[in-house]
Amino acid sequence: xxxxxxxxxxxxxxxxxxxxxxxxxxxxxxxxxxxxxxxxxxxxxxxxxxxxxxxxxxxxxxxxxxxxxxxxxxxxxxxxxxxxxxxxxxxxxxxxxxxxxxxxxxxxxx
Amino acid sequence: xxxxxxxxxxxxxxxxxxxxxxxxxxxxxxxxxxxxxxxxxxxxxxxxxxxxxxxxxxxxxxxxxxxxxxxxxxxxxxxxxxxxxxxxxxxxxxxxxxxxxxxxxxxxxxxxxxxxxxxxxx
Numbered sequence: 001x002x003x004x005x006x007x008x009x010x011x012x013x014x015x016x017x018x019x020x021x022x023x024x025x026x027x028x029x030x031x032x033x034x035x036x037x038x039x040x041x042x043x044x045x046x047x048x049x050x051x052x053x054x055x056x057x058x059x060x061x062x063x064x065x066x067x068x069x070x071x072x073x074x075x076x077x078x079x080x081x082x083x084x085x086x087x088x089x090x091x092x093x094x095x096x097x098x099x100x101x102x103x104x105x106x107x108x109x110x
Numbered sequence: 111x112x113x114x115x116x117x118x119x120x121x122x123x124x125x126x127x128x129x130x131x132x133x134x135x136x137x138x139x140x141x142x143x144x145x146x147x148x149x150x151x152x153x154x155x156x157x158x159x160x161x162x163x164x165x166x167x168x169x170x171x172x173x174x175x176x177x178x179x180x181x182x183x184x185x186x187x188x189x190x191x192x193x194x195x196x197x198x199x200x201x202x203x204x205x206x207x208x209x210x211x212x213x214x215x216x217x218x219x220x221x222x223x224x225x226x227x228x229x230x231x232x
Contacts, residue, residue, distance in 0.1 A: 032216065033216075035218040035219070037155070037219075044205055044222035044223065044224060045147075045155055045205075045219075046222070047210070047218050047219060050217075056210075056220060088154055088155060090155075090218075092216045096172065097169055098160075098170070099145070099147075099157035099160070101155045101156060101157060103154060
């Protein structure tokens with residue numbers, strides 16, 4: 001299975017807006033929905049975004065998702081210290097059939 | 111409250127076998143596709159396998175196909191992962207996860223268990 005490519009790290013100061021990219025291909029990101037997960041050390045990933053830009057109940061509207069062609073993006077506005085975590089994108093890949101995860105981005109709040 | 115609780119992880123020798131279990135509660139288990147996702151120490155999540163709500167239609171990652179078998183018992187609200195011919199690179203925390211909507215396998219994972227550790231070492 002291929003993986004989706006993310007920048008290893010991203011950073012910002014409190015209150016800033018940060019965007020994390022996720023690069024895929026025709027068989028995954030361009031064709032299928034993209035999901036975003038947030039993970040803190042020692043805990044399971046938590047769903048942040050589904051269907052490219054939808055937020056589950058309880059996820060603040062500071063988090064937003066978008067997609068364009070073979071790339072997807074997670075934007076976090078009004079950055080807060082508690083947003084410091086690892087972020088992973090994911091999607092279904094049609095060839096071969098299966099889910100693929102991104103390489104992960106560690107967000108640092110300065 | 112929707113909950114998933116994994117069990118069965120252990121220290122095993124290369125070539126050994128294990129069966130992982132995932133007990134579900136708080137939602138109609140028989141309506142949702144379920145998946146296993148693993149995470150090796152210091153690495154990102156890696157999808158392992160998914161199974162449709164009815165038990166038919168299973169998908170596997172290339173890295174585990176032929177060695178791992180996913181199954182479910184809807185009468186017991188439990189998901190399983192039989193893992194055989196274990197290799198060092200299978201060492202990871204194994205999570206079970208629930209599909210967000212009852213529409214099929216291709217969906218976000220909206221509920222995760224706490225994970226169970228599988229260590230493959232001699």
